[in-house]
Amino acid sequence: MSVLVRNHVKVSGRPDGKPLMFAHGFGCDQNMWRLVAPAFEDAYKVVLFDYVGAGHSDLSAYDPERYSSLHGYAQDVLDICHELDLTEVSFVGHSVSSLVGVLAANAEPDRFADLVLVGPSPRYIDDEGYVGGFSAQDIEELLESLDSNYLGWSSQMAPVIMGNPERPELGEELANSFCRTDPDIAQRFARVTFLSDNRADLDQCRTRALVLQCADDVIAPEAVGRYVHTALPGSELVLMRATGHCPNLSAPEETIAAIKAFL
Amino acid sequence: MGLTSGFEELFEDAPCGFLVTDADGAIRLANRTFLAMTGHRAEDLVGRARVQDLLPVGDRIFYETHFAPLLALQSSAREIAVDFRRAAGDRLPVLLNAVMKGDPAGPREIWICVFAATDRRSYEQELLLARQRAEHSEKEARELAGILQASFIPPGLPRVDGLDLAGIYRPAGLGDEVGGDFYDMYETHDGWALVIGDVSGKGAEAAVVTSLARYTLRAAPAREPTPSAILASLHHAVVRERTDRFVTVAYAQVSLPPGGGCLLTLSLGGHPQPVHLTGAGASRVGRPGTLLGMLRRLNLSDVTVEVRPGESVVFFTDGVIEARRDSELFGEERMERALLEARDDSASDIAGRLLQEVSAYQSGVLSDDVAIVVLKVPDEARHREGAGP
Numbered sequence: 001m002s003v004l005v006r007n008h009v010k011v012s013g014r015p016d017g018k019p020l021m022f023a024h025g026f027g028c029d030q031n032m033w034r035l036v037a038p039a040f041e042d043a044y045k046v047v048l049f050d051y052v053g054a055g056h057s058d059l060s061a062y063d064p065e066r067y068s069s070l071h072g073y074a075q076d077v078l079d080i081c082h083e084l085d086l087t088e089v090s091f092v093g094h095s096v097s098s099l100v101g102v103l104a105a106n107a108e109p110d111r112f113a114d115l116v117l118v119g120p121s122p123r124y125i126d127d128e129g130y131v132g133g134f135s136a137q138d139i140e141e142l143l144e145s146l147d148s149n150y151l152g153w154s155s156q157m158a159p160v161i162m163g164n165p166e167r168p169e170l171g172e173e174l175a176n177s178f179c180r181t182d183p184d185i186a187q188r189f190a191r192v193t194f195l196s197d198n199r200a201d202l203d204q205c206r207t208r209a210l211v212l213q214c215a216d217d218v219i220a221p222e223a224v225g226r227y228v229h230t231a232l233p234g235s236e237l238v239l240m241r242a243t244g245h246c247p248n249l250s251a252p253e254e255t256i257a258a259i260k261a262f263l
Numbered sequence: 264m265g266l267t268s269g270f271e272e273l274f275e276d277a278p279c280g281f282l283v284t285d286a287d288g289a290i291r292l293a294n295r296t297f298l299a300m301t302g303h304r305a306e307d308l309v310g311r312a313r314v315q316d317l318l319p320v321g322d323r324i325f326y327e328t329h330f331a332p333l334l335a336l337q338s339s340a341r342e343i344a345v346d347f348r349r350a351a352g353d354r355l356p357v358l359l360n361a362v363m364k365g366d367p368a369g370p371r372e373i374w375i376c377v378f379a380a381t382d383r384r385s386y387e388q389e390l391l392l393a394r395q396r397a398e399h400s401e402k403e404a405r406e407l408a409g410i411l412q413a414s415f416i417p418p419g420l421p422r423v424d425g426l427d428l429a430g431i432y433r434p435a436g437l438g439d440e441v442g443g444d445f446y447d448m449y450e451t452h453d454g455w456a457l458v459i460g461d462v463s464g465k466g467a468e469a470a471v472v473t474s475l476a477r478y479t480l481r482a483a484p485a486r487e488p489t490p491s492a493i494l495a496s497l498h499h500a501v502v503r504e505r506t507d508r509f510v511t512v513a514y515a516q517v518s519l520p521p522g523g524g525c526l527l528t529l530s531l532g533g534h535p536q537p538v539h540l541t542g543a544g545a546s547r548v549g550r551p552g553t554l555l556g557m558l559r560r561l562n563l564s565d566v567t568v569e570v571r572p573g574e575s576v577v578f579f580t581d582g583v584i585e586a587r588r589d590s591e592l593f594g595e596e597r598m599e600r601a602l603l604e605a606r607d608d609s610a611s612d613i614a615g616r617l618l619q620e621v622s623a624y625q626s627g628v629l630s631d632d633v634a635i636v637v638l639k640v641p642d643e644a645r646h647r648e649g650a651g652p
Binding site for chain 1: 328335
């Protein structure tokens with residue numbers, strides 16, 4: 001299966017433009033960027049995709065072994081770059097994807113020009129001398145919460161949701177049709193996301209980086225954003241007026257402006 | 264038509280909690296039902312708290328990563344299960360339905376309906392636990408089946424000078440049931456014994472009979488002079504077991520005369536005839552005999568087959584020829600064609616080739632267990648030519 005189908009890759013904008021890749025975080029899919037990405041289509045080759053296991057990716061390609069660490073997700077990013085022969089990539093990663101971008105850039109530093117990290121956190125669980133904002137117990141609670149909320153997922157619906165990206169009306173009949181995926185995969189992605197510790201990978205990163213930090217972000221609090229900024233040599237930090245964890249949805253204009261100013 | 268009481272009363276005392284918030288979750292209105300459900304006071308919520316603040320941490324993460332994006336993307340979210348922290352400190356399980364109101368360009372607000380769901384959620388918890396237990400049991404059963412099954416197949420066939428031997432086994436479907444196929448090769452007082460067999464049915468009872476068959480066949484050569492007599496003693500053992508299972512077995516006594524090659528004395532108890540691959544083609548060897556453990560009258564015989572250098576004999580269970588695609592069977596013709604194409608290969612390549620054909624015929628999922636054992640007499644002359652510099 002082609003990587004482009006596997007990861008439901010969508011390329012738009014200028015074919016000869018510099019590549020700008022948008023990566024979604026835990027919980028949703030490339031739809032997270034739909035208020036932001038179009039603003040870059042006049043100047044860039046815009047690349048959107050779903051990680052394997054999310055959105056309209058090929059669920060049969062989900063290998064629990066490969067995706068048991070963020071390196072497996074970084075390999076998705078690199079696979080897409082190879083397939084499309086992208087160089088000088090500007091990578092915009094939301095939430096956990098920020099760290100996926102760092103891992104990809106560390107693996108192939110020559111391929112990436114810039115990283116935009118939206119609400120990054122290298123480690124969610126508190127550690128000695130480090131405040132991530134969560135305890136291990138909190139993460140167990142999240143996993144329970146996921147369980148309760150995926151009760152409505154049935155295997156009969158999966159082919160309807162996953163198999164017909166070109167027929168959205170099928171999805172509309174289902175409540176909460178966005179951001180749905182197989183509950184088992186959601187659980188595993190949640191574990192990888194919230195139990196990873198990628199602080200050491202920040203030190204190795206030499207790619208130019210922007211940290212976009214929201215106000216009142218319970219997932220990635222400001223202290224964590226500052227930690228990432230300090231750990232990434234030469235990075236810029238922008239404190240946004242937007243609140244919450246998803247400025248790409250709640251404050252697209254401010255997000256677009258910050259990314260444009262940096263690029 | 265109108266309301267007996269006003270719309271304000273409908274809002275305040277509706278049979279569900281109502282919250283109106285800003286797009287970021289900051290609470291602007293909370294109805295009396297919500298306050299009664301949660302024990303919070305309006306003055307502690309309105310203008311002071313966000314919906315997220317009332318959730319335990321796990322649900323707060325869920326809110327930020329799922330609920331908020333859903334609302335932004337499709338302007339509605341339904342049947343979201345979270346807990347509210349009540350003023351007393353305990354938790355109230357609820358279901359939320361929400362809509363995002365207002366122009367995307369302008370200020371937006373969220374309307375949320377809150378339904379207490381204590382009983383439903385505890386029932387769901389029970390279901391969830393039951394499902395987890397079922398999944399766990401299923402996994403355990405599959406592991407047990409795998410371990411039991413592995414005990415029917417030797418970890419490797421012995422090395423015998425002058426013979427190239429290979430055996431493979433694949434379970435049907437997902438391999439979560441113990442199948443009845445088995446094979447074995449072991450030394451006897453006058454040479455070697457090679458057996459392959461199949462107990463009817465699957466599961467624990469079939470496994471008991473498979474074990475019985477294996478140890479009976481191992482012990483019998485010390486007392487019984489011929490392969491047919493050995494199969495007869497297995498027949499009586501299965502009958503004594505008073506099971507309604509029956510067994511098919513191909514038993515070969517293998518001897519290696521000093522002049523090279525190999526002699527098989529073969530007896531078949533209801534088992535498909537093995538295939539003898541020679542330079543001239545493929546032929547079936549052994550005389551068909553009765554099933555073991557079922558019929559009152561036994562009809563078993565011994566046939567001696569000479570296997571010359573370069574030739575092989577392929578033993579298999581009926582999962583090969585009875586492999587099914589829709590209503591069509593893999594059949595003997597396809598099997599012989601695959602074996603002829605591979606006849607110059609090593610024993611393990613011949614076995615591998617046949618398994619691959621059978622598996623591909625069924626799109627990778629086997630309808631029945633498959634066991635294949637290949638005994639080949641290597642062609643020494645060709646080997647020497649091939650190896651010489």
